[in-house]
Amino acid sequence: MSPKGGGRAAPPPIGDELDLRFAGSEAADGWEQLARHAAGNLRRAFEAIRAAPRGVGNADRQHRLKGRLGSSAFKGQALECWQYEVTGGGRIRYLIDDANRTAWITYAGVGHPKATD
Numbered sequence: 001m002s003p004k005g006g007g008r009a010a011p012p013p014i015g016d017e018l019d020l021r022f023a024g025s026e027a028a029d030g031w032e033q034l035a036r037h038a039a040g041n042l043r044r045a046f047e048a049i050r051a052a053p054r055g056v057g058n059a060d061r062q063h064r065l066k067g068r069l070g071s072s073a074f075k076g077q078a079l080e081c082w083q084y085e086v087t088g089g090g091r092i093r094y095l096i097d098d099a100n101r102t103a104w105i106t107y108a109g110v111g112h113p114k115a116t117d
Helices: 025-037 039-051
Strands: 019-022 062-064 071-074 077-085 091-097 102-109
Touching: 019 025, 019 039, 025 039, 025 102, 039 077, 039 091, 071 091, 071 102
Parallel strands: 019 102
Antiparallel strands: 062 077, 071 077, 077 091, 091 102
8 A cells, every 4th residue: 555645755865854734635646657667766866855855965866946947835834845856757746845854756657757746
């Protein structure tokens, strides 16, 4: 059974790491697709987001979205929206919730998300 909205993406964080959680069931399902298609890359993405959600030293694959996509309201807060390029087309989009030390995964999938996602 795969995790659903609000569920944890992997083991709990240790020390200063962020907790990765799914914002919805579609993100959890997309995570499972990525796991089947690019397990090694997904693992590297998971570790990078957990340790350095703002992409320090990883600008090739990890960056904040620009313009209106650069922030999003979630659970009553305005949060920064970031993206990690897992494969050529596969992406993870996530919101950084500093107050709760959580990265909320809003999109995960083997295809590039539409701008409106």
